[in-house]
Amino acid sequence: MKVKDLGIPDSIISHLNSNGIETLYPPQEMAVDAGLMEGRNILVSAxxxxxxxxxxLLAILSMLKRGGRRAVYLSPLKALAAEKYREFKEIPELIRPSISIGDLNVRDRLLGNVLCMTNERMDLALRRDERWLDDIGLVIADEIHLVGDIHRGPVLEMVLTRLKGRGQIVGLSATISNAKDIGKWLECTLVKSDWRPVKLIEGVFSGREIRWANNKRSKIETSSRGEAVDLALDSVRSGHQSLVFVNTRRGAPSQASKAAVAVRRTLSEADKETLSEASDAILSGNEDTQLIVRLSNLVKDGVAFHHAGLNATCRDIVERYFRSGHIKILAATPTLAAGVNLPARRVVISNITRYDVNEGANMPISVMEYKQFCGRAGRPQYDDIGEAVVVSKNDTYDILGRYIHGEPETIRSQIYAQLDIHMLSLIVSQPGITLQQIDDFFDGTLGGLRHKIVSDHDLKVLHDLKMVETLDNNRYAATKLGELTSKLYIRPNTAHRFLRTIKKSHKKRENTLGFLHAMTESSEFFPKMALLSSQYSAVYEFLAQHRKEMIDELYSYDISRSLLGLYGWINEETEKEISERYKLESGDVHRAVEMSRWLLSCMADLAKYKKARHAQDELESLRVRVINGIRGELVPLVQVRYIGRVRARALYRAGVRSVSDIRGMSLADIQKICNVGLRIAKSIQAGR
Incomplete structure (x- = not known):
């Protein structure tokens, strides 16, 4: 089936043709035949x-053609939503994308006809009953197989259950074994295909050779660098790229370093020049922490690593130069497999087991995760095959049987893990709801498809926390506290603990450490980084120095590296100092700041609800400090546009204490102290 025969605008046909798309792939044709462009619910498992x-895209275009007003594209990760937004921006006409992936306490102006957002942002929109929801004609749920993930699954399950009947649903999923169950739940026609544009060859490396699933064997030149690096280098020497998946952050730069010298020998002069520019970009846009310097040096050699410790700027540079083919080997943690699409000719899976905290031992990874790794093998339009190789010591046959020839695990509902928060949101949205209506709703979830979901226990918990009250005739409604908790998008137990902290906070002295501890210990806070054994003695001294800022008595084992890093950040320590002192990288700091921005706002709103003005004021000030990385005396100065932590401190050293002081400064002084040009100096002087 040709793209030109689908009845879509000529400009979009030309756009697709220019990207090498003229004929539909088999799964695409199957979806069209199943009624995709007629508005039928479709689940694609491929x-x-x-x-x-x-x-x-075809679903969106046909929805708009039928007179629909808005499509929603749901993604599990911010990076995926942003990537999709950029793709839609390139479409020449009809499609006007908007994006909403930021602060959950902010209402975005969603003016486009294609809304790219995370599942969490959509869940919040449904709780708030935002007006634009009435315009939905199409919901596209990407990575729908993540409904089985214990962390992200419940939100996606709740969102899709509530969106059923609002418009066409198109679910996009990896290959899963029980796709029929998902299709039945969402009332979708199932389109299931194993077709991929690049043929996948899977194998196991053991004893200096790859044993492929088709029984062929390939000898590999081995060295002291290790099996995973040898496999990656074998592909690079043949003119291809390799992606090496490792289990730990520490392993990613280690594997890249082992490959660096050998890869550099394969680089052309043009490659070296381009990679030198990439290396400079990494250094110029970041503080020179040990990790950043190491990445910058490795990139010069045509290798890199990718993990959550890198900030978004570094990850973006690495991804860009790997896509362009200049970085030859990329060592990454498993998060990359579930994130942005970075394919390579050969994917090397360095270990098929991973440490499981709950089990206290290394456990085999899931077949689903293995298949996700394999999904990165082979670049469409560049490679004729993709290779996925598992490094093994002696269990070749087990790996062939379980992973290569095996089926992914059954996707199961995880709604039970977060039933309290989602039950509360349901009661908030339907005041006067009966127990039968609550049960009927949860019967319509994926979990309800298999088992009866019992609501009584969670209802009692919500009652005990004063989130829900019983009306006449056994009907239920949310209390003011329940409504606020649902709006803030935090769990009922978290709100309860925050309120307890606010109640115990001191009116006549700062509670900085107490508030930060309550926040970082909440179930919502991420990343949670435990103390290293070498840090306990220093933490003991830290607690002794800051005892007056506690709300509850705290001990060394109560403190996390995340808390220490945030405390250092709001006391104007640099990212380099935080990295060296607390072993937290810039990516960790950025995510902790982003999470704190939301949770401190929630705490401030709860303090306002309790009329605890002293706590509200301190929490609002603390939030500004966390966002900007400043001490308390700089809070008034950073309210002015273009003034961040560095310029605020420079102004303070020059005797500037307030916005009125800034307005009284000469432009020349502002330019000199803040190191800015005339245009920005004028804006700063205006004090807005």
């Missing part, structure tokens, strides 16, 4: 790179 993005 491998990575099998063309699911075009399926989404």
């Amino acid at each position: 491998p990575t790179a099998s063309g699911k993005s075009l399926i989404a």
Whole structure:
């Protein structure tokens, strides 16, 4: 089936043709035949790179053609939503994308006809009953197989259950074994295909050779660098790229370093020049922490690493130069497999087991995760095959049987893990709801498809926390506290603990450490980084120095590296100092700041609800400090546009204490102290 025969605008046909898309892939044609462009609910279960993005685009175009007003594209990760937004921006006409992935306490102006957002942002919109929801004609749920993830699954399950009947639903999924169950739940026609544009060859490396699933064997030149690096180098020497998946952050730069010298020998002069520019970009846009310097040096050699400790700027540079083919080997943690699409000719899986905290031992990874790794093998339009190789010591046959020839695990509902927060949101949205209506709603979830979901226990918990009250005739309604908790998008137990902290906070002295501790210990806070054994003695001294800022008595084992890093950040320690002192990288700091921005706002709103003005004022000030990384005396100065932590401190050293002081300064002084040009100096002087 040709793209030109689909009845879509000529400009979009030309756009697709210019990107090499003229004929539909088999899964795309199957979706069209199943009624995709007639508004039918469709669930597509197919491998990575099998063309699911075009399926989404065709659904959007046909929805708009039928007179629909808005499509919603749901993604599990901010990075994926941003990537999709950029893709839609390139469409020449009809599509006007908007994006909403930021602060959950901020209402975005969603003016486009295609809204790219995270599942959490959509959940919040449903709780708030935002007006634009009435305009939805199409919901596209990407990575729908993550409904089985214990952390992200419940939100996605709740969102899709509430969106059923609001418009066409198109679910996009990796290959899963029980796709029929998902299709039945969402009332979708199932389109299931194992087709991929690049043939996948899977194998196990053991004893200096790869044993492929088709029984062929390939000898590999081995060295002291290790099996994973040898496999990656073998592909690079043949003119291809390799992606090496490792289990730990520490392992990613280690594997890249082992490959660096050998890869550099394969680089052309043009490659070296381009990679030198990439290396400079990494250094110029970041503080020179040990991790950043190491990444910058490795990139010069044509290798890199990718993990959550890197900030977004570094990850973006690495991704860009790997996509362009200049970085030859990329060592990454498993988060990359579930994130942005970075394919390579050969994918090397360095270990099929991973440490499980709950089990206290290394446990085999899931077949689903293995298949996600394999999904990165082979670049469409560049490679004729993709190779996925598992490094093994002696269990070749087990790996062949379980992973290569095995089926992904059954996707199961995880709604039970977060039933309290979602039950509260349901009661908030339907005041006077009966127990039968609550049960009927949860019967319509994926979990309810298999088992009866019992509501009594969670209802009692919500009653005990004063989130829900019973009306006449056994009907239920949310209290003011319940409504606020649901609006803030935090769990009922978290709100309860925050209120307890606020109640115990001191009116006549600062509670900085107490508030930060309550926040970082909440179930919502991430990343949670435990203390290292070498840090306990220093933490003991830290607590002794800051005892007056506590609300509850705290001991060394109560403190996390996340808390220490945030405390250092609001006392104007640099990212380099935080990295060296607390072993927290810039990516960790940025995520902790982003999370704190939201949770401190929630705490301030709860303090306002309790009329605890002293706590509200301190929490609002603390939030500004966390956002900007400043001590308390700089809070008034950073309210002015273009003034951040560095310029605020420079102004303070020059005797400037307030916005009125800034307005009284000469432009020349502002330019000199803040190191800015005339245009920005004028804006600063205006004090807005």
